[in-house]
Amino acid sequence: MDQAKDFLAGNAIRTDRDYSKGFRVDFAKPCRVHFMGIGGISMSSLAQFLKEKGFDVSGSDKSEGKNTLRLREQGIKIMIGQGPQNISDEIDFCVNTAAVHPDNPEYVEAARRGIPILNRAELLGQFMAQYPDSYGISGTHGKTTTTGMVTEILVAAGADPTVSIGGMQESIGGNLRVGRSEYFVAEACEYSNSYHHMYPKVGIILNIRPDHMEFFHTMENLRASFRRYAENVAPGGILIVEDAIEDLETLFRGLPCRVITVGKKETSDYSARNITETKLGLGRFDFYRGEECLGRIELDVPGAHNVTNALAAGAAAMEDGVPFEAVKKGLENFKGVRRRFEKRGILREDIPVFDDFGHHPEEILATWEVAHHYPYRLTCIFQPYTYSRTRDCFDEFVDVLAHYDRVVISDIMPARETDDLGMHASQLVNALKDRGVEAYYIPTFEEIEKFILEKAVNGEMLITTGCGNVDLVADALVASDLCTSSTAQN
Numbered sequence: 001m002d003q004a005k006d007f008l009a010g011n012a013i014r015t016d017r018d019y020s021k022g023f024r025v026d027f028a029k030p031c032r033v034h035f036m037g038i039g040g041i042s043m044s045s046l047a048q049f050l051k052e053k054g055f056d057v058s059g060s061d062k063s064e065g066k067n068t069l070r071l072r073e074q075g076i077k078i079m080i081g082q083g084p085q086n087i088s089d090e091i092d093f094c095v096n097t098a099a100v101h102p103d104n105p106e107y108v109e110a111a112r113r114g115i116p117i118l119n120r121a122e123l124l125g126q127f128m129a130q131y132p133d134s135y136g137i138s139g140t141h142g143k144t145t146t147t148g149m150v151t152e153i154l155v156a157a158g159a160d161p162t163v164s165i166g167g168m169q170e171s172i173g174g175n176l177r178v179g180r181s182e183y184f185v186a187e188a189c190e191y192s193n194s195y196h197h198m199y200p201k202v203g204i205i206l207n208i209r210p211d212h213m214e215f216f217h218t219m220e221n222l223r224a225s226f227r228r229y230a231e232n233v234a235p236g237g238i239l240i241v242e243d244a245i246e247d248l249e250t251l252f253r254g255l256p257c258r259v260i261t262v263g264k265k266e267t268s269d270y271s272a273r274n275i276t277e278t279k280l281g282l283g284r285f286d287f288y289r290g291e292e293c294l295g296r297i298e299l300d301v302p303g304a305h306n307v308t309n310a311l312a313a314g315a316a317a318m319e320d321g322v323p324f325e326a327v328k329k330g331l332e333n334f335k336g337v338r339r340r341f342e343k344r345g346i347l348r349e350d351i352p353v354f355d356d357f358g359h360h361p362e363e364i365l366a367t368w369e370v371a372h373h374y375p376y377r378l379t380c381i382f383q384p385y386t387y388s389r390t391r392d393c394f395d396e397f398v399d400v401l402a403h404y405d406r407v408v409i410s411d412i413m414p415a416r417e418t419d420d421l422g423m424h425a426s427q428l429v430n431a432l433k434d435r436g437v438e439a440y441y442i443p444t445f446e447e448i449e450k451f452i453l454e455k456a457v458n459g460e461m462l463i464t465t466g467c468g469n470v471d472l473v474a475d476a477l478v479a480s481d482l483c484t485s486s487t488a489q490n
Helices: 002-011 041-052 066-073 105-113 120-128 143-156 191-197 219-231 248-252 305-319 324-333 361-371 387-392 394-401 425-434 445-455 471-479
Strands: 032-036 056-061 077-080 093-096 117-119 133-138 162-169 174-177 183-187 202-205 238-242 258-263 270-277 282-289 292-302 342-347 351-356 377-382 406-409 438-441 460-465 483-486
Touching: 032 041, 032 105, 041 056, 041 066, 041 120, 041 162, 041 174, 056 066, 066 077, 093 105, 093 120, 105 117, 117 120, 120 183, 120 191, 133 143, 133 219, 143 162, 143 183, 143 305, 143 324, 191 219, 202 219, 202 305, 219 248, 238 248, 238 305, 258 305, 270 292, 270 305, 282 305, 282 324, 292 305, 292 324, 305 324, 342 471, 351 361, 351 471, 361 377, 361 394, 361 460, 377 445, 387 394, 394 425, 406 425, 406 445, 425 438, 445 471, 460 471
Parallel strands: 032 056, 032 093, 056 077, 093 117, 133 183, 133 202, 162 183, 202 238, 238 258, 258 270, 351 460, 377 406, 377 460, 406 438
Antiparallel strands: 162 174, 270 282, 282 292, 342 351, 342 483
16 A cells, blocks of 8 residues: 555655646636646536636537537637647637646646646536535546536536536536526546546445556555545535445545445445346446335336446435435436447438447446347447557457457547557457457448448447547548438537
């Protein structure tokens, strides 16, 4: 554990932190702000929030995308391509995403001019500090869905929350909801310890499983990071933790907040019992507080993992004073978030197209566990994300992808990395072929679209998956002349 403490000490302050100069945003006094890497889902919601508050917002990104187009429509000035010409002395502060490093030309120019630079996590933490009743939802998997569930519960309770969510939620019209109450709900992401900037009244830790290991390196470091986040929960506040987390008591012992356990163990403070599934994998369960059954929940989203997510969301709200009636209504109203096993359309007469954000083996397996309930041959179109994750989870990727009847893998999306690890998508394909799986390496989305339109037959389900831009394949398929119906949201 001493090594883990050293790791946290060495990573508690990013190299770009010095450029913030202790800057704090006065949300009552709108000024000029520039977002470097504005197209990301979280960055775009923060930009929208400041725009709603009267700030003069601009931003840049490497390429045009759905989020940049949406921000343009809302009157935010967007520059495609990043360079020093985008930075001027009229800018009061800048915000950067993790993918924008100190050698980025805009970053360099802002620092040269002495303009304060906040990273995304710092700004989100400052947002949260404005709201007395704040929720921070963390965990290596399930954050976005659970954030959506908490949102629906609070709306059902009439709480009128402000929400920043890492996905598009139809019921709130996007990835941001600006309320008029003291409630604030946000995802708390563990990557680069960004959630250490957040100090919620109600914290949720859904699970702690190996992910982002290129940053954390060891499970000890990862667990220590979550412990550090748990210490940020307000004294006398509430921390909801999943009962399946290893060595739970040791990890969260001695915290000044109330620690509430949730899960499928009857010894937990809140438990899901008598769990069943419909033919389409929709979860049904009895919601228990201690030994008291409060009622039965009938979810409208599939997957066993969503039973636990729902339980955590409901327990957090109830511990914060929300009645069970609102919990039940909110959970049963929740229709999911875009890119979470989202049905996009149907090709020909009977080739449904689904899209999912899953990019970790456990997430891809969870999607398969839902999809195999349907009477279809399953084809997975997978875009690996980062060379390090492909390397670190290689065997696990092969194991879960082998569940599918056919697998198509595109080039790896490098994101923040460079290709210096010797990893290539074709290695996954070769390993799958060795297991007897029908697998194809097809580097580009255009080639994948052509392949699918030629090869797909009625009775086959197509699932695009990955946290990059593989959803563009689903977009292209449902926009094709062979698509008979579309559920894609514009």
